[in-house]
Amino acid sequence: MTMLSRVADRLYWMSRYLERAENTARFTSAYTHLILDLPRGTELGGWQVLVDILDAEPVFKKHYRVFNEQNVLRFLIADLNNFSSINYAIKAARENVRTTRDVLPEETWEHVNELHIMCKDMAEKSVGRRHRYEFLEQIISRCQMINGLLMTTLCRDHPHRFIKLGHLMERADMTTRIVDVGAGAILERENNNPAEDTLLWSSMLQSLSAISAYRQKIGPLVEPDPAVNFIFKEQTLPRTVAFCLKGILEELQPLKNNEAAIGIAESALRKLTRFDVQKKSYEELHQFIDQFQIYLCDLDNAITNTWFLPIPTEPQEA
Amino acid sequence: MNKSWKSYDSGSFFDELLTSTGNPRLAARGIMNFLRNLPDGELEERRAAAELAIRDMGISFTVYTEGGNIDRSWPFDIIPRAISAKEWDRVSTGLKQRSRALNCFIDDVYNKQKILKDGVIPADIVLESTNYKPQCQGVSPRYGAWAHICGSDLVRNKDGKFYVLEDNLRVPSGVSYMLENREITKRVLPELFQNYSIMPVDDYPTQLYKTLASLSPQQNRKPCIAVLTPGIYNSAYFEHAFLAQSMGAELVEGSDLFTDDDDCVYMRTVDGPVRVDVIYRRIDEDFIDPEVFREDSKLGVPGIMRAWKAGNLAIANAPGSGVADDKVIYAYVPEMIRYYLKEEPLMESVKTYLCMLEKDREYVLKNLDKLVIKPANESGGYGMMVGPHASAETRREFAKLIEENPRNYIAQPTLSLSTAPTCIDHKVEPRHLDLRPFILQGKDVWVTPGGLTRVAMVKGSLVVNSSQGGGSKDTWIVESNK
Numbered sequence: 062m063t064m065l066s067r068v069a070d071r072l073y074w075m076s077r078y079l080e081r082a083e084n085t086a087r088f089t090s091a092y093t094h095l096i097l098d099l100p101r102g103t104e105l106g107g108w109q110v111l112v113d114i115l116d117a118e119p120v121f122k123k124h125y126r127v128f129n130e131q132n133v134l135r136f137l138i139a140d141l142n143n144f145s146s147i148n149y150a151i152k153a154a155r156e157n158v159r160t161t162r163d164v165l166p167e168e169t170w171e172h173v174n175e176l177h178i179m180c181k182d183m184a185e186k187s188v189g190r191r192h193r194y195e196f197l198e199q200i201i202s203r204c205q206m207i208n209g210l211l212m213t214t215l216c217r218d219h220p221h222r223f224i225k226l227g228h229l230m231e232r233a234d235m236t237t238r239i240v241d242v243g244a245g246a247i248l249e250r251e252n253n254n255p256a257e258d259t260l261l262w263s264s265m266l267q268s269l270s271a272i273s274a275y276r277q278k279i280g281p282l283v284e285p286d287p288a289v290n291f292i293f294k295e296q297t298l299p300r301t302v303a304f305c306l307k308g309i310l311e312e313l314q315p316l317k318n319n320e321a322a323i324g325i326a327e328s329a330l331r332k333l334t335r336f337d338v339q340k341k342s343y344e345e346l347h348q349f350i351d352q353f354q355i356y357l358c359d360l361d362n363a364i365t366n367t368w369f370l371p372i373p374t375e376p377q378e379a
Numbered sequence: 380m381n382k383s384w385k386s387y388d389s390g391s392f393f394d395e396l397l398t399s400t401g402n403p404r405l406a407a408r409g410i411m412n413f414l415r416n417l418p419d420g421e422l423e424e425r426r427a428a429a430e431l432a433i434r435d436m437g438i439s440f441t442v443y444t445e446g447g448n449i450d451r452s453w454p455f456d457i458i459p460r461a462i463s464a465k466e467w468d469r470v471s472t473g474l475k476q477r478s479r480a481l482n483c484f485i486d487d488v489y490n491k492q493k494i495l496k497d498g499v500i501p502a503d504i505v506l507e508s509t510n511y512k513p514q515c516q517g518v519s520p521r522y523g524a525w526a527h528i529c530g531s532d533l534v535r536n537k538d539g540k541f542y543v544l545e546d547n548l549r550v551p552s553g554v555s556y557m558l559e560n561r562e563i564t565k566r567v568l569p570e571l572f573q574n575y576s577i578m579p580v581d582d583y584p585t586q587l588y589k590t591l592a593s594l595s596p597q598q599n600r601k602p603c604i605a606v607l608t609p610g611i612y613n614s615a616y617f618e619h620a621f622l623a624q625s626m627g628a629e630l631v632e633g634s635d636l637f638t639d640d641d642d643c644v645y646m647r648t649v650d651g652p653v654r655v656d657v658i659y660r661r662i663d664e665d666f667i668d669p670e671v672f673r674e675d676s677k678l679g680v681p682g683i684m685r686a687w688k689a690g691n692l693a694i695a696n697a698p699g700s701g702v703a704d705d706k707v708i709y710a711y712v713p714e715m716i717r718y719y720l721k722e723e724p725l726m727e728s729v730k731t732y733l734c735m736l737e738k739d740r741e742y743v744l745k746n747l748d749k750l751v752i753k754p755a756n757e758s759g760g761y762g763m764m765v766g767p768h769a770s771a772e773t774r775r776e777f778a779k780l781i782e783e784n785p786r787n788y789i790a791q792p793t794l795s796l797s798t799a800p801t802c803i804d805h806k807v808e809p810r811h812l813d814l815r816p817f818i819l820q821g822k823d824v825w826v827t828p829g830g831l832t833r834v835a836m837v838k839g840s841l842v843v844n845s846s847q848g849g850g851s852k853d854t855w856i857v858e859s860n861k
Contacts, residue, residue, distance in 0.1 A: 063603070063648045065635050159437075160611050163624035174437040219649055317650050368649045 064219035070369035075157035076227030082150035083204035091268030108133035139184035233305035329356035389809040395799040406461040454850035473725030483719035485525040515699030527695040535797035548704035555618035560853040578828035584625035590821035594693035638682025734785040829854035
C-alpha cells in the first residue's frame with residue numbers, strides 16, 4: 062500500500078477539521094445549556110469563554126466589538142473568518158475530501174458533501190437560540206456518522222492511520238483547551254457560590270461527552286480535582302488526553318522514520334502521567350496545559366516534516 | 380398522454396426517440412410508453428429528484444469566470460437516449476477501425492514516415508503542424524499504440540447516419556459523466572429498467588485499467604498506475620479523481636512525482652519514493668515536462684520525457700498523439716484507413732474543406748453562410764463560426780482570419796444534428812445532441828457501449844459543450860430482440 066505524502070497531509074487535516082467541527086458543536090451546545098440553568102448574575106466570563114477556548118480573541122476583535130451571545134455564536138457557528146468555526150471547519154474538511162476521495166470509501170464524499178451543503182445553508186440561520194440546538198445536534202451526529210463510516214469501512218493501513226492521527230491530535234488539543242478555559246472560568250468566577258460547583262463541573266464534562274463515563278467510574282458527585290484527573294488520565298475513555306496520546310503512539314509505531322514523533326509523544330505522555338492535580342492552584346494547572354500544548358505543537362510539526370514534506374531518499378520498488 | 384408531450388415536434392430533424400410520424404422508434408418504445416403515461420407533473424418531480432441526486436453525489440464541473448472558478452452541478456436531462464444494439468455494433472466496429480488507423484499513423488510519422496514518403500498525405504501539413512512534436516521522434520510505444528484513450532465526437536445527420544465529427548486524442552474528458560448519468564437514471568427512473576435489456580456501462584474503469592496495465596514496462600509485477608491531474612482547479616478534476624478511485628490508481632499532481640538519475644519516475648510517499656510504471660496523463664503535453672516542452676510549466680514533472688523515451692515509463696496518451704487530432708489531418712483519415720489497414724472506412728466522415736488548398740479556400744469564402752468554420756486545433760467549441768447563424772460582420776471577420784492563416788482553418792457543411800426529447804421548463808422539447816463514445820487501445824481495442832450524449836439546452840443551438848451551457852443524457856444501447 063503506497064500513500065502519497067500530499068494525500069496523507071490532506072487526510073490528516075480532513076480528520077482534524079471534522080473533529081474540530083464536532084468539538085466546537087459540543088462545547089457550544091453544552092455551554093448554551095449551562096447558561097439556561099445558571100441564575101442571573103453568575104457571570105462565568107460570559108460568552109467570551111467560548112472564544113477563549115479557540116484562542117481566537119484577536120480574530121474576533123477584528124470583526125466584532127462586543128462579546129455578546131449573538132456575536133460569539135455567529136463567530137463560532139457561521140463566520141468563515143474564524144478557522145475554527147463550524148462552517149469553516151466543514152468547508153475545509155470537504156475541500157480535503159474532494160482532493161482525496163480516491164482513497165476514501167465511496168460514500169464518504171457524498172456524506173461530507175451533504176454535510177457541507179446543510180451547514181452552508183443553515184449556519185447563519187442557526188445562530189439564534191431557536192434553531193441552534195437542532196443545528197448543533199445535526200453537526201455532531203453527521204460528523205459521527207462519517208467517522209463511523211470511516212472506522213467501519215477503511216482498511217487498517219496508511220489512510221486510516223493518518224485519519225486517526227488527525228482525529229486524536231485535534232481531540233487532545235481541544236480537550237486540553239476546554240479544561241484550561243473551563244477550569245479558569247469556574248475557579249476564578251466572581252460571586253463564587255460553591256453550591257453551583259457541581260453544576261459547572263458537570264457541564265464541563267458534558268461538553269467533553271465525558272459526564273456519564275465519569276458517573277459510572279467515579280461517582281455521581283462531580284468535584285474539581287477528580288474531574289480534571291479523569292479527563293486527563295482515564296485510560297478507557299476515548300475522549301481523555303491519555304487515551305489520545307496512547308492512540309497516537311500506536312499509530313506512529315508502524316510508520317517509517319517515526320523516531321522524532323514518537324520521542325515527543327512519549328515525553329508528552331510521561332509529563333501527563335507525572336502531573337498531580339491535587340493541591341494545584343489554577344495558575345499551576347494553566348501553566349501545565351500551556352507546556353502540554355507546546356508538546357502537541359511540536360508533535361504536529363514532527364508529523365508534518367516527516368511524512369508530509371519528505372525529502373527523496375533511497376528509491377524502492379512498490 | 381400527459382400534457383408535457385402534447386406539442387412535441389422535432390420538425391425536419393432526425394429525432395432519436397420518435398419517427399417522423401411521431402411514433403416511438405423500436406429501441407425507445409419502452410421509454411416513450413412510460414414517460415408519456417406518467418401523470419401530469421410527475422416528470423417534473425423526477426427531474427427535481429435528479430437535480431437533488433446530482434447535488435448530493437457532488438457531481439460537478441468547474442467553470443472559469445472572471446470572478447473566479449465556480450464548481451457547478453452537472454447539467455443532466457432525465458430522458459434517456461436509446462440506440463439499438465444492432466446499430467451500435469456497426470458504429471463500434473467502425474470506431475475500432477478508425478482508432479487502429481490513427482495509431483498506425485501516429486507511430487508512422489514519428490518513425491519511418493512511410494505515409495508521407497508515399498505522398499498519401501502532404502509531408503508539410505504534418506511536419507509543420509504545431510501538434511507534431513519532434514521531441515517524440517524515434518519512440519516506439521508498446522503495440523504501436525499512442526492514443527490509448529480516444530473520445531470521438533459523433534453526430535447523427537438528417538439521413539439518420541452517424542458521422543465522426545472529430546477524434547479527440549489528447550486528453551478527452553467526459554467518461555465519468557457517462558457513468559454518473561447511468562447512476563442517476565437508475566435512482567430517478569428505476570421502473571424503466573424493468574422491461575429493458577440495456578448494456579451496462581460501468582465496466583469502463585476495469586477496461587481502462589486493463590488497457591493501462593498492458594502498457595507497463597515491467598510486465599512481471601503488478602503495475603503502479605497513476606492518474607496525473609493538473610489539480611483541483613481543472614474543470615475535469617472530478618473525473619480525474621473518479622477514475623483514479625475506480626481503478627485503484629494513485630491520483631497525483633506534478634509535485635508528487637520526480638525523475639531520478641536512473642531515468643525512472645517516482646512518487647513521493649509516506650514510505651519514501653515509489654516507482655511509477657504507467658501514467659495516465661490528464662495534462663496537456665505542452666505542460667508535462669518543463670525540460671522538454673514549456674519551461675514555465677508548474678504542473679508537470681521535469682524529466683518525465685526522459686523516462687518515457689528510455690522505456691521506463693508508459694504515458695497514456697503518449698506525448699505527440701495530438702498530431703492526429705488536427706482538423707486538417709481529419710480530412711485524411713479515410714485515406715489512412717485504406718493505406719494502413721487496406722480496408723474501406725466503415726464510419727462516415729464529414730466532408731472537410733481545407734482552407735490551405737486554393738480550390739477549397741475559394742469555395743469556402745464564397746459559401747461562408749452555409750458552412751461551419753473551425754480552427755484546426757482548438758477544442759471545447761472555441762473559436763468556431765456556424766455560418767448560417769452568424770452575423771455578416773462575424774463572417775467578414777472569419778474571411779479575414781482564413782486569408783491570413785489558411786492552414787489554421789477548415790470548413791464543413793452544416794449538419795442537421797439529430798434531436799431528442801428534453802425537459803425544458805415543465806415541457807418536453809426537441810434539442811440537438813451529439814455523442815462521445817470512448818475507444819481504448821492498448822493490447823486490444825475496446826469501445827464503450829454508448830458514450831456520453833451531450834445536449835445543447837438552448838433552443839436551436841448546436842453547441843453542446845458543458846463549458847458553454849450544454850447538458851447531457853444517459854445513453855442506452857438496447858438489445859431489442861423482442
